[in-house]
Amino acid sequence: MTNEKEDTEAGEEKAEEVAEKPEETPGTEEKIVEEEVENDRDDLPFPKATIVNMLRKHLSSGKQIKGQVKDEMNLWLGKMVERIAKKMDSHPYAYVDGGMLRDAIEPYETVQEIELEKERIVKQLESIKAACDILISEVDRKFRK
Numbered sequence: 107m108t109n110e111k112e113d114t115e116a117g118e119e120k121a122e123e124v125a126e127k128p129e130e131t132p133g134t135e136e137k138i139v140e141e142e143v144e145n146d147r148d149d150l151p152f153p154k155a156t157i158v159n160m161l162r163k164h165l166s167s168g169k170q171i172k173g174q175v176k177d178e179m180n181l182w183l184g185k186m187v188e189r190i191a192k193k194m195d196s197h198p199y200a201y202v203d204g205g206m207l208r209d210a211i212e213p214y215e216t217v218q219e220i221e222l223e224k225e226r227i228v229k230q231l232e233s234i235k236a237a238c239d240i241l242i243s244e245v246d247r248k249f250r251k
Contacts, residue, residue, distance in 0.1 A: 150177065151184030186214070 157180050161171055193210035194202045 150180045151187070152180050154180065157183070 154176055157176055158171060161175075161179065165171070190207070190210045194206045197206055199206075
């Protein structure tokens with residue numbers, strides 16, 4: 107029984123020595139650096155594959171998505187969820203319902219409507235500009251000296 111205990115203690119000491127002294131093989135430093143870079147992105151709120159799949163649905167086939175885009179889109183969506191959740195949390199109720207969600211996302215939904223309104227106004231201004239150009243050319247033609 108004492109031999110088993112001594113063998114176990116000797117085995118533990120060897121395991122500690124191995125754990126303390128990592129094997130030095132070529133390329134070990136590169137692996138450590140890669141792991142650190144990967145660990146920097148562990149703070150992403152959503153699985154990266156989910157974001158990539160959603161982007162691919164709406165991008166032309168054959169387009170490549172850079173890693174920076176994947177990470178920044180992920181972080182941005184996380185911030186959007188945080189803002190919407192804070193807005194819903196501002197209600198004094200102990201629950202969150204669909205009305206609160208609609209109220210919280212309304213500013214983001216109306217952005218698209220505002221963009222369409224902007225395009226409509228620009229088209230109207232262009233038609234007014236064209237009418238003004240026609241009037242200017244008529245005035246110039248009639249009142250030449």
